[in-house]
Amino acid sequence: MVSLRSETFFARMVELGLEDCLGEAKTRGLTSFATFAYGSDFNPQMADTTILTKELLEPLAKGNKELLPRLRMLWWESWGIATADARRNAEGERGRASEAGSAGDRGAAKGDP
Secondary structure, three states, X not given: OHHHOHHHHHHXXXXXXXXXXXXXXXXXXOOOHHHHHOOXXXXXXXXXXXXXXXXXXXXXXXXXXXXXHHHHHHHHHXXXXXXXXXXXXXXXXXXXXXXXXXXXXXXXXXXXX
């Protein structure tokens, strides 16, 4: 699962210019997209991002407010990757596309030629 690969997560942090946050992320156990996505009590259905900012982003930025937008972007990417992995895992290898079947399969089920 992509969401659990530490090397991919750390490479993305470096790509975003968040090298200064690597040590604190490792100290807090935020070593993958999944652990970062679930590193706070915030979820995307919440309108107020204060929890995310206070619990996760500001401690990693260590007072450097310029890093907050990049950390926020990394969190959203992490959430997307982690939830996509969870969805694939829950649906199994075949996923939703196979549940719907092809147009030909649906027609055959109805008795169409």
